[in-house]
Amino acid sequence: MTPASEHEDAVPPATAVAQDPLPQAQTHGAPTPATPPAQQSPLKRRLRAMTSTEEIDSTINRPGSVKINVQGAFIVDPDTATPASGGSGAANGRIGGSLAKVVYFSREVDSTDPGGRLNFQNFETDRIDDCVEFMRHLRDNQLTLNGSQPGELCVMATGGGAYKFYDKIIEALGVDVLREDEMECLIIGLDFFITEIPREVFTYSEADPMQFVVPRDNIYPYLLVNIGSGVSFLKVTGPRSYQRVGGTSLGGGTLWGLLSIMTGARTFDEMLDLAGHGDNAKVDMLVGDIYGTDYGKIGLKSTTIASSFGKVFRMKREAESAAEDSPVPNDSESSFSGADISRSLLYAISNNIGQIAYLQSQIHNLSNIYFGGSFIRGHRQTINTLSYAIKFWSQGEKQAYFLRHEGYLGSVGAFLKRQPRNWGRRGSLEGMEEMAEARRNQREAEAAASTT
Amino acid sequence: MTPASEHEDAVPPATAVAQDPLPQAQTHGAPTPATPPAQQSPLKRRLRAMTSTEEIDSTINRPGSVKINVQGAFIVDPDTATPASGGSGAANGRIGGSLAKVVYFSREVDSTDPGGRLNFQNFETDRIDDCVEFMRHLRDNQLTLNGSQPGELCVMATGGGAYKFYDKIIEALGVDVLREDEMECLIIGLDFFITEIPREVFTYSEADPMQFVVPRDNIYPYLLVNIGSGVSFLKVTGPRSYQRVGGTSLGGGTLWGLLSIMTGARTFDEMLDLAGHGDNAKVDMLVGDIYGTDYGKIGLKSTTIASSFGKVFRMKREAESAAEDSPVPNDSESSFSGADISRSLLYAISNNIGQIAYLQSQIHNLSNIYFGGSFIRGHRQTINTLSYAIKFWSQGEKQAYFLRHEGYLGSVGAFLKRQPRNWGRRGSLEGMEEMAEARRNQREAEAAASTT
Numbered sequence: 001m002t003p004a005s006e007h008e009d010a011v012p013p014a015t016a017v018a019q020d021p022l023p024q025a026q027t028h029g030a031p032t033p034a035t036p037p038a039q040q041s042p043l044k045r046r047l048r049a050m051t052s053t054e055e056i057d058s059t060i061n062r063p064g065s066v067k068i069n070v071q072g073a074f075i076v077d078p079d080t081a082t083p084a085s086g087g088s089g090a091a092n093g094r095i096g097g098s099l100a101k102v103v104y105f106s107r108e109v110d111s112t113d114p115g116g117r118l119n120f121q122n123f124e125t126d127r128i129d130d131c132v133e134f135m136r137h138l139r140d141n142q143l144t145l146n147g148s149q150p151g152e153l154c155v156m157a158t159g160g161g162a163y164k165f166y167d168k169i170i171e172a173l174g175v176d177v178l179r180e181d182e183m184e185c186l187i188i189g190l191d192f193f194i195t196e197i198p199r200e201v202f203t204y205s206e207a208d209p210m211q212f213v214v215p216r217d218n219i220y221p222y223l224l225v226n227i228g229s230g231v232s233f234l235k236v237t238g239p240r241s242y243q244r245v246g247g248t249s250l251g252g253g254t255l256w257g258l259l260s261i262m263t264g265a266r267t268f269d270e271m272l273d274l275a276g277h278g279d280n281a282k283v284d285m286l287v288g289d290i291y292g293t294d295y296g297k298i299g300l301k302s303t304t305i306a307s308s309f310g311k312v313f314r315m316k317r318e319a320e321s322a323a324e325d326s327p328v329p330n331d332s333e334s335s336f337s338g339a340d341i342s343r344s345l346l347y348a349i350s351n352n353i354g355q356i357a358y359l360q361s362q363i364h365n366l367s368n369i370y371f372g373g374s375f376i377r378g379h380r381q382t383i384n385t386l387s388y389a390i391k392f393w394s395q396g397e398k399q400a401y402f403l404r405h406e407g408y409l410g411s412v413g414a415f416l417k418r419q420p421r422n423w424g425r426r427g428s429l430e431g432m433e434e435m436a437e438a439r440r441n442q443r444e445a446e447a448a449a450s451t452t
Numbered sequence: 453m454t455p456a457s458e459h460e461d462a463v464p465p466a467t468a469v470a471q472d473p474l475p476q477a478q479t480h481g482a483p484t485p486a487t488p489p490a491q492q493s494p495l496k497r498r499l500r501a502m503t504s505t506e507e508i509d510s511t512i513n514r515p516g517s518v519k520i521n522v523q524g525a526f527i528v529d530p531d532t533a534t535p536a537s538g539g540s541g542a543a544n545g546r547i548g549g550s551l552a553k554v555v556y557f558s559r560e561v562d563s564t565d566p567g568g569r570l571n572f573q574n575f576e577t578d579r580i581d582d583c584v585e586f587m588r589h590l591r592d593n594q595l596t597l598n599g600s601q602p603g604e605l606c607v608m609a610t611g612g613g614a615y616k617f618y619d620k621i622i623e624a625l626g627v628d629v630l631r632e633d634e635m636e637c638l639i640i641g642l643d644f645f646i647t648e649i650p651r652e653v654f655t656y657s658e659a660d661p662m663q664f665v666v667p668r669d670n671i672y673p674y675l676l677v678n679i680g681s682g683v684s685f686l687k688v689t690g691p692r693s694y695q696r697v698g699g700t701s702l703g704g705g706t707l708w709g710l711l712s713i714m715t716g717a718r719t720f721d722e723m724l725d726l727a728g729h730g731d732n733a734k735v736d737m738l739v740g741d742i743y744g745t746d747y748g749k750i751g752l753k754s755t756t757i758a759s760s761f762g763k764v765f766r767m768k769r770e771a772e773s774a775a776e777d778s779p780v781p782n783d784s785e786s787s788f789s790g791a792d793i794s795r796s797l798l799y800a801i802s803n804n805i806g807q808i809a810y811l812q813s814q815i816h817n818l819s820n821i822y823f824g825g826s827f828i829r830g831h832r833q834t835i836n837t838l839s840y841a842i843k844f845w846s847q848g849e850k851q852a853y854f855l856r857h858e859g860y861l862g863s864v865g866a867f868l869k870r871q872p873r874n875w876g877r878r879g880s881l882e883g884m885e886e887m888a889e890a891r892r893n894q895r896e897a898e899a900a901a902s903t904t
Binding site: 125159160163246249253285300305355359 | 613699700702713744
């Protein structure tokens, strides 16, 4: 019986082989993967956690699937991920304002391991039909490989699209769609990543660009800042204990929307590329532009941004006046580069979120701040700006954390609310030995009965 | 000797006649102006404080000059203001990132009253030469009317321009320029308006659009939110006791700058007019757009803005895709109206400032929040948004206040740091009777000596 044809409810062998998820870390002399993180020395933990800056861009844009079994879980290099057609299990989607995210579980094709892997896929919601088609494909695979009946399958859904696209999904897939509360799913998903997945959560600073944090159990209380189209701030005090303490409408949707009006960029990545080589001082009014110097008395450096886009109005008017005086028509629009505009707006939105996050964490006495959502997308300037804002305002007393699977917190949370039995997660095999023992006893009883 | 030719240092008659500054209030049966506000009944105070909504637009755009004498101070209807050429005293400027504000004192031309009035004038800083020319004109008047010597005059200056334009002003006027700390001047000016000027400070709500607050002495602690090109948050605990607790670069400069790029508007007023008839739901993603309904569990109404400009990216891409498929060229830019964009951005910036103001007031345990700076400009939507944000986030526990002279806090503060002797302000005549007595005694002594 290969795992690929194994029915989802069947009992897998409990003697799974742990695989090494950390080839990069090994080159730094990390301990053998069999050593649980909690038993490592601080130095070794640190070595294991260090990552070169080159990896940052890819860690979020291609965060990889999560391989999971009874001995632990780890992130699999994206290039080695199981193809989507290689077997599938439950599909779970978080459908936010702009992106629909699908998380699904699949068995390993050519392995006798129990467990398998969590796969992550996203779709823009204006292509929701592609997303539904993908889920139909997962459903068909599931029916073929595992022999599930349509009535046994369901889609866990959360976010606004769980309501908006509810009828569409039911009609297309013919399976139950269970809708779960978005905020609750976010924190269930985040808790999973924080407590169980190595090389998932990281801190960032200019001096020490990407430092992975070892999974830990003692995580409460914390602030979750979920940045999608808009931003929610959640105070989390226990496994399912949370409060939405605030929100701001200045989020990813604002950045993408304004930049799509003001620059020629047509994709998120084009916009981030533009921001990468722009100079915000061309459009922002700095303290030095106002004072000609620092404003030392209140601790403002001359390079501090006093007003985002604060130079634009005057410059544009001057250009227009000049054009009126000149016989040659002049397109004053062209005096601002898309790159400078993109950099400025990225700073403005990120700084603002960072500042509100700090203020909320201060009010609610929280030291750890996690940034989730699909805003960051592995963009180093964004991570750096958010991280710096927290450090600056809190004078180093609060810590910003980032996640490779930042965009999948809600969808993983929805998945975990109805995880497949014995899918390999820590604790998911509890009771399995008793079941096996009971079956053995039953078989022996039947055999004994047939010989009498 | 007319006041117009009176030397600034001369002793004015102490028997000034109080004038009625409140013609509108009288139509509501307000008490006689001779009654000090503190002695009015609550009902009468309320009647006196009420104002029709029609007045709101003009109260800040044309806030009027402040007439001041030993019995009190009041705001003079702009139409009856003394012309700038009608006599002048000390000129005091606050030169911020975008506007230079001049406050100067003038005697009444045809009056024997002591005191006089404070006049308010602003210039955009890219026309700083006009501003300097205006100050030169004030200086010349002062020399002619009061016989002051150039060495006796000075300009009090604060804000960034006090540094940036320091040499220019000294060179043009040939007088001393004394630079004062900007934040300190802001609170000195605000304290003056709060404690001494009736019909200056007001609250706002949709149900009760403009409610003036009677001047009072017990004002500390409070939060000052000064919104110019950028925004500063000051915690004020006593007359010159303050701390800049935060700031955001998303201020007036951001609104004017982004709107000048995205709309055809070329002046602040055009932009506010556009915002006045725009529909932000055309560009903003509302909670209802995501959920199709309220998100009741966390108290978000379907009309709540989830993401400012959150609809733009998708709509723009759809328009571009359609244009690519269509043989007829289509300007997708035109699908967003300047009015909708202006309304959305005005809401976004105002809401954001309101939210940060609330958070700061929460952290520092402040119940009264004053909004100053030159951002509001009498625009009702802005006032309403800021006021609503404070009420919403604080659940009605904190109060937003607005000022007719919102843009002149710093310049008035600079003026007050070196106010002309005996200019009529409460307390400014202290010691005058003793001086007059001493002069009488001296004359009598001289007369007695001459007859012996």
